[in-house]
Amino acid sequence: MRAVRYLEIAGDLRQRLAAGEFVGGRLLPSEAELSAAYGASRVTVRKALEELRADGLLESRQGFGWFVPADPLQQSLGRLGTIEAQLAASGVDAERRILDFGFVKPPAWVAAVLGTGSLLRVRRLNLADGQPFARVTVWCPERLGSALSRDDVGRASFYELLPVELAGATQTIGAAPAAADDAELLGIPAGSPVLVCRRTTTSSDGEAVLLAEHIFPAHRTEFVVELPHAGSSMAPEGLQLTTGPNGRSRPANGGARA
Template sequence: MRTIRYHQIADVLRGRLGAGEFPAGKILPSEAELGASYSASRVTIRKALEVLRGEGLVAARQGFGWFAAASPLPQTLTGLATIERQLADSGRRSERRIVDFQFVAAPDHVRPLLGKRVLETRRVHLADGMPFARVTVWCREDLGAELSKAQVERASFYELLPITVGSAAQTIGAGLIDPADSELLEVPTASAALVVKRTTHDTEGAAFLVSEHVFPGHITEFVAEFQSLEAFVSPRGLRLAD
């Protein structure tokens, strides 16, 4: 008898989930059934499932069962230019100001992705002197070590890092302006903000950048245009957060 059997079971289940055996929302066999399949007790199965729950792969409801978590769908917000492009088109000056540039212990939501220590940079983006975004970027320590503050002020991480971007996952949510951002963005505390969180992966699928963008709600919005007649019954890509 091995001592950490539930990790092995978690690995196997992770594989089955990754193989597409259980598409999002599909109900998994009950703990009892899984226990029978793997000749393990319910306690062990539960521990394995709880590991996967911690990774966001599965979820459970009491009295109902375990099911594969709704995974983000591969759908982009079709179309428009970036904000920098818009600014350039309208002849406004775009500018970045660095307010923070240091190596720190990774915050909780970053550590599992990038490791224990990271380069944290905070920038304010301005259009014609008016701040319109606060962007915090966490960069993997080994990559961040090659960067200078001046470089980061001039260019984006995507241009600076010697890494090809493989994929990225991004969420758009709403939040309130906290006192720190209130000062940086020159808007009242507790006013509405668009919060974009993004994780960028290399071609191998390993994360190397995590960023958080905060936009004052009253001056920014996302625009998407659907040309085709594909259905969009409710806003696409929207999901319930945990």
């Protein structure tokens, strides 16, 4: 089993961080010192440090050093409001930038919902006030999507465009490490957490007609559910918690980083 040096060092530093060795506003040893201590080059040590930075465990300032951030990843919670209200209040324009528009063969998990036929796939980046806000992929059967142009999907929502009556939807909310391309589009480090929301919309005749995947950067986004009556169950009404079938021990992101 091969080992990767910088991941080893990152793991060791992670342990030392968890042990509280560096807390208290103190700086870590300099890259040069760490390099000597671990017997690795500065490039390698740096990669390990970048790894921890991507996890929000460390920060650095040029000319100063590496340190444990004062508030490691909390915040961004607290003040709440609807997205529409926020956007309207601050007068920002919600731009939709189409990244990709075309008919493709769906991957397995999409085919399981919409069928294996050719599907219209639209990938776009939603911007709020110029800031990337969400990476969206919409899948739609060719039968319905063939009437749509690239300009259509940039102007209006699929709900308004599709010539079918929509009945209901099922939405799943999960989390995952950001893929490299999504991370770049959203302006976040690869591997940092993103909220993944997949919604299957069905028409009034019970057929799945739309599958949308929204990917939000976790540090800027969260969902809020208002529950008029608190149920006795752990999961609130309207929400169902599902567990995956596997107890697979999730490996460290050996390659998930890039």
